Amino acid sequence: MTSAHLYTFDRSEDLMTRARKVIPSGVYGHMSPTLLTVGSYPMFLARGEGCRIWDVDGNEYIDFMCSYGPIVLGHRHPKVEQAVNAQRAQVDCQNLPSEKWVELAELLVSITPAADWVVFAKNGSDVTSWALAVARAHTGRDKVTMTSGAYHGTHPWCAPLPTGIPAAERALVATFQYNDLEGLKRVIAENKGQVAAIIINAFRHDVFPYQEMPTLDFLKGARALCDQEGIVLVLDDVRAGFRLNLGGSWEPYGVRPDLRCCSKAIANGYPLAAGMGREELRGAAQSVFFTGTYWGAAVPMAAAIATINTLREEGGIEQMRAMGQRFRDGLEQQARSLGIGINQTGPPAIPFLVFDGDPGFERSCLFCGEAARRGVFLHPRHNWFLMAAHTERDIDQTLAATEEAFKVVKAKYGG
C-alpha cells in the first residue's frame, strides 16, 4: 500500500482560527468543514485551473465537487475567461441591462424546448421561490407541494433547517416522496383545487441518502396530474441543469415542465440564475415583483453564453457522462475486488458513493479523507460532480488514489 502524501493544513488552520473570531462558525453552510472529514481536508482554497485545485497550504487536488456544481467546463476555462475579459472591458453591473441580457435569453430559449421566455437572478433560491410566486399568480392558489427532503434553496419555505422560520411560512408546503406517484396524487386530492405548483428536482439528490433517478411513470404521471388539475409543474434544475442535458434534465424522458429553474453550471462559476417558462405563464411572470441590484450584470451573462456554446461545441455533456462512467466502473471494480459493499447512485456526471452498512458515514469519511490526502477532492456526504475538463488520465489518477483509500477502509472495517 502506498502511503498518503504528507498533506499538512497549517495555513488552513490559522485562517480558521481567525475566521472563528469574526464569522459565526468560521465557515457556515455547505462549505462548513464539519461536513468533510475533519483533519483530512483543507478549509480554504487558493487556486484552480482545469480540474485541479490547490489549497492555501499548496496541496493539489483533482476536483470532483466543481464548487458544488458551477464549474462545468473547468476552473478558469480559457473560452469563458476570454468572454469575461471582453465583457469586463465594456460593462458589468449598470443602470440598465446590456446586449448580453437579450443574447443570453435568446440562446436559452433556443436550446430549451420547454421555454418560450427567460428571467434572470443570482441565487438558485431566487428562481425556485420566484417559480412558486408565478404559479400562485397564475392559478390564484396558495399551496405548493415538494418532495420530502429535497433541497430547493434557502428561502423560508424550503430551507432544510426550520430554525428562525415561523411555522406559518411553511404551512402552505405539502410534501410527498420522490417517485411516489400515488403519494403525489393523494396530496393533490387532499388539497383539491388549492395547489398552485408541484416542484420537483431533476432527480432525487437530497443530501445524505442514496440518489434516485426519476421513473418515466412518475414524471409522466406528474405531468398528466398537473394538466388535469391546472397545477404548474416546476422543474428545479439548479443542481443538474447544463450537466446532464443542455435543454433540461427531463428532455430524455420527453416530459416538459411549465417552469424550469437553473443556476450553478449555467455560467461556469460566475453568479447567475435563470427561470424559464411556457408562453401561457408569461402574463403571470409579468405580474410578480422580481428584481435585484446585480441581476442585470453583463459579465455573468457573457460567461453563460461562452459556457453553453463551449459545452455544445466541445461535447461537454458527453465527456462528463463518459468520464463519470469510467470513474464509476473503476470504483465498482475496486470495491468488488476488495469485497467492500458499496452503492453508486445518480447519473454518471453527478455521482455519489455510499458504503453498505454505513448510516453514520464513518466509512465514507475515512474513504474520502484518504482520497483527499492522496490528491482527490470528493465529499463524504454530498453528491459529486464531473466537469468537462476531466480526462481519462485524470480519472485513472483518481482511481489510483481511491484504490488506496478503499484499502484503508478495508483494513479498518473489513469487507
Next chain:
Amino acid sequence: MTSAHLYTFDRSEDLMTRARKVIPSGVYGHMSPTLLTVGSYPMFLARGEGCRIWDVDGNEYIDFMCSYGPIVLGHRHPKVEQAVNAQRAQVDCQNLPSEKWVELAELLVSITPAADWVVFAKNGSDVTSWALAVARAHTGRDKVTMTSGAYHGTHPWCAPLPTGIPAAERALVATFQYNDLEGLKRVIAENKGQVAAIIINAFRHDVFPYQEMPTLDFLKGARALCDQEGIVLVLDDVRAGFRLNLGGSWEPYGVRPDLRCCSKAIANGYPLAAGMGREELRGAAQSVFFTGTYWGAAVPMAAAIATINTLREEGGIEQMRAMGQRFRDGLEQQARSLGIGINQTGPPAIPFLVFDGDPGFERSCLFCGEAARRGVFLHPRHNWFLMAAHTERDIDQTLAATEEAFKVVKAKYGG
C-alpha cells in the same frame, strides 16, 4: 436656450423589440424602461468608465444612478479592477472559501463599531431576510415590524407587490411610519412579547415620496424600546451603507443596531451582501440555515476590500458629500432663479428632487428626460446616487444640462 443633443436610441429599440419576445416585459423590475421617461432614455447600456456611461447607441452620460447604488468609487475603478485581476488569476468560486473570506470579515468588523462578526451572501434581500431569521431564532418570537412603504428586498415578506404571495406569508409583518416613535410604541404594545425584530432603513428612501432623514429621537427611542422589550434592532443599510458612513449609517447619531445589513456599495459593483451582528446574536446566527453556491466567491470579496480601503484612503465619503452638496446647491439656485418650486431631500450623497405640485411625476419625467438628452443620467422616480469619481467639473457640466432642463419644464408648466 441650447438644444438637446440629437440622441437617438435605434439600437436600444431594436434590442428591446428582441427582448420582449424572450423575456417577460423585455426588461423587468428596477431596470424597467417604463420607470424612466419613455423616449428620452436608452434601454441598454454598453460601457462605463469613472462617472461616465455610454448606451448601446454611443450616447454618453454623466451617471447619477451608480447602477442603483453599487458603483461608489466609479465604473471600472483602477484599484478595484487591479484587485479583481489579481484575485481572478487565483480563485473565485470554489468548494471552500478563500483567504479573502477572512480578510474581508476582519476589515468589516474593524470598521463597524456595532459588529463583532459578519456573514456573506449575494443579494441585499438575502441578508435582510436572514436578519429576521436570526432575530426570530434569538427571541423565539415570530412577528416583525417594518416601516410602511419601505423597501427591504424581493422576499415574500417584503416585496413591494403582493402578487403571487400568500397573505399568510405577510401576516407576521406589522408596519409603522418612519420617524413615528409613538406609532412604533403602539405596534409593539399591540403585539406585546411577540415581536422579534424592528427593521428600519438607514433613512426613509421609499420610491416615489420625499426622502426623510431619521430624527435622533426616533432612533434613540427605537433603540431604547428594543432594549426594554428584548427586540432585535435591524439596520437595513443596503442602499446607504458605505456611501454615508463606512461604519454604519447611524454612527453619526450614536445609535447602534443589533444587526446591520449591507450590499450595493460594498464592492463597487461586484455582487456581494453582508450581514453583521453583535456578539450576543452570534449563537442565533450559528443556528439558522444560511448558504448559497456563490456566497464564498473570492473576487467580489477582493473587490470589497479594495473598495473600502480606497474609500477610506481617498476620502470618498467626504467627496460624495461635498459633490452632492454642490449639485444640490446648484439645482436649488437654478430652480429659484426660474421661480420653479422643488423639494430636495435625503443626504447629499443620495439625493432626490421632487417638483412641487407634481404627484404624477410629469414634471420630473420631463426634467429628467431633458437632462438625459443632454448627457446626464438621473431618475424621475427613484433617488439618485453620487460616486467618488464625480468632480467639480462633472457637477458643473451636469448643472449646465439641468439649467436647460429646468427651462423646458418652466416653458411647459410655468413656475
